[in-house]
Amino acid sequence: MNTNSLLQLFFTFFKIGATTFGGGYAMLPIIKREVVERFSWLSDEEFVDALAVTQSLPGAIAVNTAIFIGYKVRGFMGAVISMLGAVLPSYIVILFIAAFLTHFTEYKLVQAAFSGIRPAIAALIAAAVLKVGRPVIKERLNLALAFLFLIFSEVLGLHAILVILSGGLIGLIRHYIHYRQTKKKCEADTE
Amino acid sequence: MILLQLYLAFAKMGFFSIGGGYVMLSLIENEIINARGWLTSAEFVDILAISEMTPGPIAINSATFIGYRVAGVMGSIIATIGVITPSILLVLLAATLFKRFYQNSWVQAAFSGLRPAVIGLIAGAAIFITRTALIDLPSIIIALGAFLLLILTRLHPIAVLAFSALAGVICQYLF
Numbered sequence: 001m002n003t004n005s006l007l008q009l010f011f012t013f014f015k016i017g018a019t020t021f022g023g024g025y026a027m028l029p030i031i032k033r034e035v036v037e038r039f040s041w042l043s044d045e046e047f048v049d050a051l052a053v054t055q056s057l058p059g060a061i062a063v064n065t066a067i068f069i070g071y072k073v074r075g076f077m078g079a080v081i082s083m084l085g086a087v088l089p090s091y092i093v094i095l096f097i098a099a100f101l102t103h104f105t106e107y108k109l110v111q112a113a114f115s116g117i118r119p120a121i122a123a124l125i126a127a128a129v130l131k132v133g134r135p136v137i138k139e140r141l142n143l144a145l146a147f148l149f150l151i152f153s154e155v156l157g158l159h160a161i162l163v164i165l166s167g168g169l170i171g172l173i174r175h176y177i178h179y180r181q182t183k184k185k186c187e188a189d190t191e
Numbered sequence: 192m193i194l195l196q197l198y199l200a201f202a203k204m205g206f207f208s209i210g211g212g213y214v215m216l217s218l219i220e221n222e223i224i225n226a227r228g229w230l231t232s233a234e235f236v237d238i239l240a241i242s243e244m245t246p247g248p249i250a251i252n253s254a255t256f257i258g259y260r261v262a263g264v265m266g267s268i269i270a271t272i273g274v275i276t277p278s279i280l281l282v283l284l285a286a287t288l289f290k291r292f293y294q295n296s297w298v299q300a301a302f303s304g305l306r307p308a309v310i311g312l313i314a315g316a317a318i319f320i321t322r323t324a325l326i327d328l329p330s331i332i333i334a335l336g337a338f339l340l341l342i343l344t345r346l347h348p349i350a351v352l353a354f355s356a357l358a359g360v361i362c363q364y365l366f
Contacts, residue, residue: 019349020246025316029341029348049293049302052309053285058206059278060248067279071286079283087275090247094255095267097241105240109360114244116359119334120352122324125317127341127348133310142307149311154318163308171304175297 005074006081008039013066013085020062020090026121027062028128041073044135051132052168056161062086145170193262194269200227201254201273208250219253229261250274329362 012034020027028051035041042050050072054064063086070082097104104110137143149167152158158166204218223229230238242252251271258270292298325331333355340351 015349018246019352020248021244021352025313028313033348045302045306048306048309049289052302052305053289054282055309055312057278057281057285058208059275059282060208060250062248063251063275063278064282067282068286068289071283072290076283079279079286083275083279087247087251087271090245090251091255091267091271093245093247094241094252095259095264097245098256098259098267105237105244108363110244112360112363113356114359115330115363116333116355116357117352118324119330120337120355122317122320123334123337123341123355124348124352125313125320126338129310129314129317130342132313136306137310145304146307146310146314149308150314150318153312154315160312163312164305167305167308168301169304171301172297174304175300 006077009070009073009078009082010085012039013070013082014089016066017062017086018089021117021121025061025128026124029124029131031062031065032128032131035069041069044132046072048132048136052164056164194265196227197258197261197266197270198273201258201270202276204254205250205274206277219257223257230257234260329359333358333362 016027016030016034019030032047036044036047050065050068051061054068055061057064063083066082066086067079070078070080072078074081133146137146145167149163152166153160153163200222204222207218219230219235224232224235238253238256239249241256242249245252251274254270254274255267258267260266262269293302321334325334336358337351337355340346340354341348
């Protein structure tokens with residue numbers, strides 16, 4: 001059972017690493033399918049929270065997510081194994097290209113395949129908005145906030161970390177207001 | 192000695208690449224091309240093209256490629272380990288804190304507030320990439336088809352990616 005889940009982590013992140021084109025968000029539907037839907041290692045909410053944490057730290061999102069989820073599932077060993085799984089595919093492919101195939105990008109077949117993969121990456125990220133967003137945005141106010149943050153990052157050019165931090169701040173303020181209200185209500189009730 | 196230099200240079204780049212690999216590009220330009228001369232500008236353009244057409248984050252791809260160019264297979268291993276060292280340390284620290292404090296009601300409140308922010312960021316990336324990737328009729332059709340398959344069916348996203356690559360090949364040879 002124990003070695004089993006380590007192997008599962010390795011192969012899952014190897015698969016994710018091998019199919020992550022276009023960096024960052026394009027692999028979210030793939031990670032979510034494997035990590036949330038197939039193995040239930042994280043809930044919908046935990047998945048978004050893990051993204052928020054790993055995105056705010058230095059390093060590639062795919063590698064950071066692998067370390068974070070690996071740690072959650074199987075502690076330190078899980079983190080190392082998942083990271084190896086995520087990194088090995090690109091390491092092997094690049095080493096091979098650097099050693100033998102420097103003209104890789106000039107092959108007609110490769111170019112043709114990429115004329116299909118590029119629009120698919122756009123579709124993957126667009127689908128990620130719905131797949132990751134729908135389960136966690138249940139209130140109308142949160143939908144409005146998501147739009148607000150979209151404007152922050154796209155129109156005002158605010159850095160991703162600042163967007164995430166201001167989201168956290170809004171959450172804390174809402175909690176504080178709620179906390180004050182219930183406290184007042186309790187005091188009124190005891191009187 | 193060259194291995195230690197490689198390790199430190201890439202560990203430093205890994206540390207400063209917050210918010211996606213593209214921040215790393217200007218670091219590579221300064222550190223690797225201008226300061227150390229490990230790479231020519233033409234090779235840099237090659238790496239960008241190769242990174243775009245191979246799986247994996249651009250940070251890992253460039254570390255492996257440059258490491259190999261500078262010091263062979265050992266160089267590629269050392270540079271790759273270097274670039275992920277900051278991730279390992281910081282993400283493990285964050286994961287430990289996350290485990291310990293996640294149930295705290297204030298931490299929960301902060302996370303419930305930043306969930307819409309994460310979704311907003313992903314939506315921003317979707318808009319950005321749509322503008323650059325949908326350039327002609329075939330690409331619009333492929334993107335639309337892939338999107339509908341992802342949203343309406345239970346098809347694995349990897350299968351959708353493979354179909355799209357195939358569609359790209361077919362389009363190229365048909366038109």
